[in-house]
Amino acid sequence: MESIIVENICKTFKVKKNRIDALKSISFKVEKGEVFGLIGPDGSGKTSLFRILTTLLLADSGRASIEGYDVVKNYKKIRKLVGYMPGRFSLYQDLSVEENLQFFASIFNTSIQENYHLVKEIYQQIEPFKTRRAGQLSGGMKQKLALSCALIHKPAVLFLDEPTTGVDAVSRKEFWEMLQRLKTEGIPILVSTPYMDEAALCDRVALIQKGEILSINKPGGIIAGFKKSLWAAKATEMYDLMNAIKKEPDVESCYPFGQYHHITFKTTGTEKSILQQIISNGKYTGVEIHPIQPNIEDCFMALMKE
Amino acid sequence: MEKTSVITAEKLTKKFGAFTAVDSISFEVKKGEIFGFLGANGAGKTTAMRMLCGLSIPTSGQATVAGFDVYKQTEQIKRRIGYMSQKFSLYEDLTVYENIQFYAGIYGLSDDRIKEKSSQLIRQLQLQGQEKKLVRSLPLGWKQKLAFSIAIIHDPAIVFLDEPTGGVDPITRREFWTLIYEASSRGITVFVTTHYMDEAEYCNRVCIMVDGRIEALDVPANLMVNYAAQSMDGVFLKLARKAVRTAD
Numbered sequence: 302m303e304s305i306i307v308e309n310i311c312k313t314f315k316v317k318k319n320r321i322d323a324l325k326s327i328s329f330k331v332e333k334g335e336v337f338g339l340i341g342p343d344g345s346g347k348t349s350l351f352r353i354l355t356t357l358l359l360a361d362s363g364r365a366s367i368e369g370y371d372v373v374k375n376y377k378k379i380r381k382l383v384g385y386m387p388g389r390f391s392l393y394q395d396l397s398v399e400e401n402l403q404f405f406a407s408i409f410n411t412s413i414q415e416n417y418h419l420v421k422e423i424y425q426q427i428e429p430f431k432t433r434r435a436g437q438l439s440g441g442m443k444q445k446l447a448l449s450c451a452l453i454h455k456p457a458v459l460f461l462d463e464p465t466t467g468v469d470a471v472s473r474k475e476f477w478e479m480l481q482r483l484k485t486e487g488i489p490i491l492v493s494t495p496y497m498d499e500a501a502l503c504d505r506v507a508l509i510q511k512g513e514i515l516s517i518n519k520p521g522g523i524i525a526g527f528k529k530s531l532w533a534a535k536a537t538e539m540y541d542l543m544n545a546i547k548k549e550p551d552v553e554s555c556y557p558f559g560q561y562h563h564i565t566f567k568t569t570g571t572e573k574s575i576l577q578q579i580i581s582n583g584k585y586t587g588v589e590i591h592p593i594q595p596n597i598e599d600c601f602m603a604l605m606k607e
Numbered sequence: 608m609e610k611t612s613v614i615t616a617e618k619l620t621k622k623f624g625a626f627t628a629v630d631s632i633s634f635e636v637k638k639g640e641i642f643g644f645l646g647a648n649g650a651g652k653t654t655a656m657r658m659l660c661g662l663s664i665p666t667s668g669q670a671t672v673a674g675f676d677v678y679k680q681t682e683q684i685k686r687r688i689g690y691m692s693q694k695f696s697l698y699e700d701l702t703v704y705e706n707i708q709f710y711a712g713i714y715g716l717s718d719d720r721i722k723e724k725s726s727q728l729i730r731q732l733q734l735q736g737q738e739k740k741l742v743r744s745l746p747l748g749w750k751q752k753l754a755f756s757i758a759i760i761h762d763p764a765i766v767f768l769d770e771p772t773g774g775v776d777p778i779t780r781r782e783f784w785t786l787i788y789e790a791s792s793r794g795i796t797v798f799v800t801t802h803y804m805d806e807a808e809y810c811n812r813v814c815i816m817v818d819g820r821i822e823a824l825d826v827p828a829n830l831m832v833n834y835a836a837q838s839m840d841g842v843f844l845k846l847a848r849k850a851v852r853t854a855d
Contacts, residue, residue, distance in 0.1 A: 341776075342747075342774060342775050342776040342777075342779075343747055343774035343775065344746070344747065345776075439648055439649070440648060441648070466773075466774075467773075468648075469647040469648050469802045469847070470647070470802055470803075470804050470840060470843050470844060470847065471647055471843075471844060471847045471848060471850075472647075472648075474844060495773070495774050496803075497777065498805065498840070510776060539788060540785075540788035540789060540791065540792040541792070543785070543788065556777075556778070556781045557781055557784050557785060557788065557809065558781075558808075559805055559806075559807075559808025559809050559827070559839075560808050560809075560827055560828060598777045601776075601777050602777050602778050602781075605776065605777075605778060606778075
């Protein structure tokens with residue numbers, strides 16, 4: 302059964318004379334027990350969509366339902382059902398860690414004791430600091446507290462808007478490990494992120510850009526949808542190499558990707574010889590050329606240009 | 608030919624009371640190098656960078672930046688460096704042209720030079736026709752590219768990038784890194800702090816700080832071999848998980 306159903310959702314904002322189409326007819330479904338990722342840069346519409354689904358913002362058109370309840374007609378019901386962790390840290394900075402958790406439990410008519418098993422693993426990590434004010438916590442600890450507060454009333458669905466933005470790599474990794482454990486509780490999770498590498502950790506993802514969904518699939522399916530052959534090239538002279546590759550008429554795209562440039566071609570079969578020719582026309586050291594598997598970011602860029 | 612060092616640090620240390628934020632770090636950065644400075648929150652990155660920018664006097668140790676001493680010649684250092692961060696970069700309520708003029712003026716460029724440099728910069732970023740727009744109205748990616756170009760408008764010896772990107776689409780991010788490569792090819796040294804590990808792989812060499820000390824320093828490929836990791840993320844996790852200090 303589907304837990305979240307989104308059908309043709311549109312939202313436009315007017316800023317002075319400008320019209321901004323934040324969401325252009327967005328549709329997708331999230332199954333029970335699924336971790337569904339919305340992957341896209343700032344300004345792609347992720348937060349507007351979260352606000353519509355959590356009944357904090359009205360769509361201009363389209364329909365959406367959570368656990369069978371309509372986001373407009375049954376908004377009161379939905380507010381009791383969902384756990385929502387907004388992108389901006391929204392807990393009470395001048396309440397302690399424990400007071401925040403108690404507060405969120407009590408407004409949902411429950412207690413920390415009743416649902417402790419749900420938050421236990423996460424909350425235990427910050428429990429040594431339970432008397433500290435939330436405002437004094439580090440980024441990683443704030444994030445753990447916010448997730449605990451979103452979970453303490455045993456929500457039927459969990460909405461996490463950019464939970465890993467701005468926290469360091471260690472905390473990011475720990476956070477995703479926590480989500481994998483929550484999945485085993487059967488709670489469907491809609492999570493957004495600007496980090497393309499996190500797509501691989503979701504069951505399914507929607508790649509979103511400028512209010513439009515570029516593709517919805519399993520991470521492996523998105524990668525399988527990359528039809529061109531992709532090559533990686535490196536040399537000590539990375540900038541010169543990139544300029545030379547970009548000048549080649551048969552090259553379609555060349556993007557720096559950390560230690561390598563990733564290259565696609567307009568024609569197939571001659572990729573290696575074209576690259577070898579470019580290399581031999583210049584003075585390069587430490588050269589390496591080989592075909593590679595695309596990653597989600599390669600796919601995202603290819604879809605952006607379609 | 609061995610390139611000259613633009614930054615040298617020898618047992619550089621900064622203490623705040625009993626707390627050692629930066630603990631005897633030593634390294635060199637060569638001219639034109641893209642040098643990545645990594646660490647978890649609280650590892651000491653910002654404190655180290657502040658000392659190198661002449662904004663904080665070390666407790667002990669030695670360091671020179673662009674040939675100037677970090678204890679005695681902080682004003683000379685400030686004139687020879689550029690700085691950009693995502694948190695603070697441009698004035699949102701000034702136009703593109705006003706921001707360029709303002710920073711170029713602060714960096715001490717003459718009026719003629721400002722004119723020449725602004726039109727060059729606007730052409731390079733393809734911002735023709737946008738000069739009179741408020742920076743606030745530009746997309747985030749344009750702001751980042753503009754902020755970087757302004758940070759090097761005075762052709763500094765070194766540009767410090769403090770967590771420069773984040774949140775932009777992957778194509779724009781690559782345009783940003785292309786600008787960095789271009790600056791580096793002109794001999795500008797690029798010193799980047801970041802906690803996005805994929806960005807670390809763009810750097811010529813990477814230094815990883817844990818609890819105020821340098822835990823590893825090498826080219827990314829060697830680090831991945833030495834720590835048996837598939838990516839810089841893997842290297843970082845192995846090192847950063849050793850941290851004892853709590854973040855922030």
